[in-house]
Amino acid sequence: TISEAWQEFDRSRIYMADLESSVSYALRVEVGTHRVLTRKQLSALKSYVSVLVKYFPGRPIMMNFLQVLNSWLKSYTESELPYSTLEKEMENGFNVPNLALPPTIKWVACQGSRTHFRGYPCSVWTLFHLLTVQALQNEKASSRDADPQEVLKAMLGYIKNFFGCRECASHFESMATESMSSVRSLEQSVLWLWQRHNHVNSRLAGAPSEDPKFPKIQFPPPDVCLACHSELNGEHTWKTDKVLQFLKERFSADRILNDYLE
Numbered sequence: 410t411i412s413e414a415w416q417e418f419d420r421s422r423i424y425m426a427d428l429e430s431s432v433s434y435a436l437r438v439e440v441g442t443h444r445v446l447t448r449k450q451l452s453a454l455k456s457y458v459s460v461l462v463k464y465f466p467g468r469p470i471m472m473n474f475l476q477v478l479n480s481w482l483k484s485y486t487e488s489e490l491p492y493s494t495l496e497k498e499m500e501n502g503f504n505v506p507n508l509a510l511p512p513t514i515k516w517v518a519c520q521g522s523r524t525h526f527r528g529y530p531c532s533v534w535t536l537f538h539l540l541t542v543q544a545l546q547n548e549k550a551s552s553r554d555a556d557p558q559e560v561l562k563a564m565l566g567y568i569k570n571f572f573g574c575r576e577c578a579s580h581f582e583s584m585a586t587e588s589m590s591s592v593r594s595l596e597q598s599v600l601w602l603w604q605r606h607n608h609v610n611s612r613l614a615g616a617p618s619e620d621p622k623f624p625k626i627q628f629p630p631p632d633v634c635l636a637c638h639s640e641l642n643g644e645h646t647w648k649t650d651k652v653l654q655f656l657k658e659r660f661s662a663d664r665i666l667n668d669y670l671e
């Protein structure tokens with residue numbers, strides 16, 4: 410169910426309701442538009458679920474579900490997966506007592522001033538910014554063997570194979586082809602996604618898809634992080650060390666708000 414009533418929220422915070430709704434919408438709606446998942450789609454789904462299990466600081470109800478889903482997907486060795494098979498397993502909670510994907514689809518910081526604005530795409534950005542930051546703050550991933558592009562590759566795979574907006578997917582894929590391979594550390598992975606998101610914002614500023622109550626701006630604006638901005642020879646520049654610090658704080662697990670969850 411999509412809630413229509415406007416919910417007050419704090420623009421400086423992120424909300425678990427948006428994050429859980431993103432996962433729920435992905436698994437129930439977006440993945441479900443494919444009758445049979447091909448080998449590539451199945452592999453993309455496995456990576457998406459696997460990074461969620463590793464880095465999503467979700468509530469136990471969501472994490473238990475994702476862990477069981479992850480194990481089920483890992484043990485599924487056929488090359489293709491009919492969605493009806495996955496759907497049946499998810500509906501039955503993989504035969505584990507009390508296991509279920511939280512049903513909510515409720516947008517809080519991702520609400521639009523009209524129902525056709527924002528919502529799911531906003532939650533996808535929010536979720537993946539969070540995951541890049543969580544990977545950085547996760548000790549195991551910060552060890553030398555970890556792939557600094559792990560989360561970005563999972564995001565790209567998801568977007569390429571499932572994101573409903575196909576034009577968005579091809580834009581994102583070309584940005585990734587252009588520069589994702591230059592990401593050599595988890596810090597760079599956080600900053601790469603931030604920078605690409607700002608590119609998308611500047612391309613979309615003023616477009617009909619822009620919610621007038623949430624204009625597409627270069628983020629974070631000076632009133633949100635003054636220290637992030639600087640000037641060189643009269644030209645605006647970003648202080649990337651300050652941006653990184655800002656993003657680490659904004660997307661830290663203990664700053665996520667649980668308001669409006671059932």
Ligand code: FAD
Pocket residue numbers: 519526527528530531532533534535538568574576577578580581602603604605606607609610613616618619620623624627628629
């Ligand atoms: P969003 O851009 O969705 O951002 C959500 C929130 O993230 C913002 O409200 C803000 O709080 C924060 N934020 C903003 N910028 C940054 C940043 N740089 N770093 C960290 N946080 C930030 N739409 C199209 O019309 N054409 C496209 O080609 C297109 N490509 C897309 C590609 C991807 C991968 C995704 C996920 C979405 C794409 N979209 C595209 C949708 C579009 O980017 C927006 O998600 C949508 O218009 C909703 O906008 P929004 O106002 O909720 O802000």
